[in-house]
Amino acid sequence: MAVLNKEYNKFDKEIKLNDSRKESLKKSRKELRKKIKKWFKENKPNEIKPKFGSQGSFEMNTTVNPIVVKDDEGNSLKKYDLDDGVYFIYKNEEDTKQSINTWHDWIFKATENHTGKDSIRKTTCVRVVFANGHHIDLPIYYKEDGVIELAHKSKGWLESDPKEFYEWFNDKKKTRSRLEAIVRCLKAWKNFRETNNTNLNLPSGFELTILATNNYVEADNLDEAFRETVKAIDAELNRYNGFKCYRPTTPSNEDVFENYSETRKSNFLNTLRSLKNDCIKASEESNFKIASEILRNNQFGIRFPLGEDKDEKFKSNSLKKSLGAAMVKPKPYGY
Incomplete structure (x- = not known):
């Protein structure tokens, strides 16, 4: 049996967001925040001032480098995404809780043409798209008496605290040593499969994070931990009436799979x-190269490294010989 721990770790390093890219995204976020603050100061000086709170995968260290795609003009696009909550906090009776559409309109106007492209109105946020393909989503929240509500354009005001989610995940990973890497690998899998088949609509990174955390299996290496966690997720979703994914934080007991169509459900399970x-x-294959090719060709793409063209038995014997040689004590000088 070929253990692809080395290959999985190389893959994780390849897909993990590096420091320079993190700084670039932080810079984009900072400039956008400045523009929004400026717009409110100039256009709504008597209204509640916006505050900001980073959220999502960026706060959990599970953001992945996306597969580079080309636009219609042949330009390379890197579709990173970043979530940055915009908060309006009630302080006194002079503050007004505007309608959901009003908050969305104001954030849309505040970000308009920030990147030379129009902002995009979404149901739960305003999206700002940058030239290189990455985007920043700006969900809008209102906080009063300690209660935080999301301005959802179709469902109304929904009690929601995104900080709870990343704190929940960051607490769980303290005792789940490979959880971060498993989530990144699942996101990279989603990215490859959807890039190869644009009709696929796999669960969001948020949903995959919940599934991986709730079904995490500890193991001695990333290969086994990832495989066993995937098996556990599959078993959980395929048990009788088991196709559910409950949000672990506010709003509690929300099944985030509730609105999945039968087609989307079937496509995901398959x-x-x-x-x-x-x-x-791959785990049953003795040759490292062949085992890695199974995952590379079908599930992860060329970013997953090829293993050596050697069998596990050969590699194990070589390792034993090396260890044996190292353990032989040298004879005394002049023996």
């Missing part, structure tokens, strides 16, 4: 089963 089966198949 794609997940394919991943599980290939993980098992």
